[in-house]
Amino acid sequence: NAGVTQTPKFQVLKTGQSMTLQCAQDMNHEYMSWYRQDPGMGLRLIHYSVGAGITDQGEVPNGYNVSRSTTEDFPLRLLSAAPSQTSVYFCASSYDSTPSYEQYFGPGTRLTVT
Amino acid sequence: AQRVTQPEKLLSVFKGAPVELKCNYSYSGSPELFWYVQYSRQRLQLLLRHISRESIKGFTADLNKGETSFHLKKPFAQEEDSAMYYCALSPWGGGKLIFGQGTELSVKP
Secondary structure (H helix, E strand, C coil): CCCEEEECCEEEECCCCCEEEEEEECCCCCEEEEEEEECCCEEEEEEEEEECCEEEECCCCCCEEECCCCCCECCEEECCCCHHHCEEEEEEEECCCCCCCCCEECCCEEEEEC | CCEEECCCCEEEEECCCCEEECCEEECCCCCEEEEEEECCCCCCEEEEEHHHCCCECCEEEEEECCCCEEEEEECCCCHHHCEEEEEEEECCCCCCCEECCCEEEEEEC
């Protein structure tokens, strides 16, 4: 199993550009989520999904869009990049949304917006 | 408000010394609590969780509901314990993780 994979590993964008961060898992997990990691702030939840076709907002959803058309994939779209979105982005998945199940994290995407 | 606080940004100890990484939480209810660890150039991974009452790599954590704390302890630190440690809270049934700011542990030889 590859676990949770994320592409790209690094990305530099100009202000106003859009892009999609890819996340995939091969563990047949229902629950998937996106976090951003900023120095001194830990990880903050952006969006999450409890299954295909179902998504919801987390703590910091503004400027980001998600969809979940398959169980395996959960892409994160930046609609119009801003310097405040410079961060490291982590995707995570778990069997379901109950805390009994461990969440597995991807390797992260380091995004810089200039 | 749901919040996790890790008061120490950096904790530096010598090999063989005891370690305690502090974690305090704010939540009206009975959350589930976790410690995650991120070693250099590796992905974030679960270290231990309260629900399992386990000891992993010599680390333990005790939930103190009165003090709303979930401090991580190890009696004798090793150099390979050097990493970033995050305390996290999960409301039951929500699936979300609320993370603290993280504490960088540096174990010197």
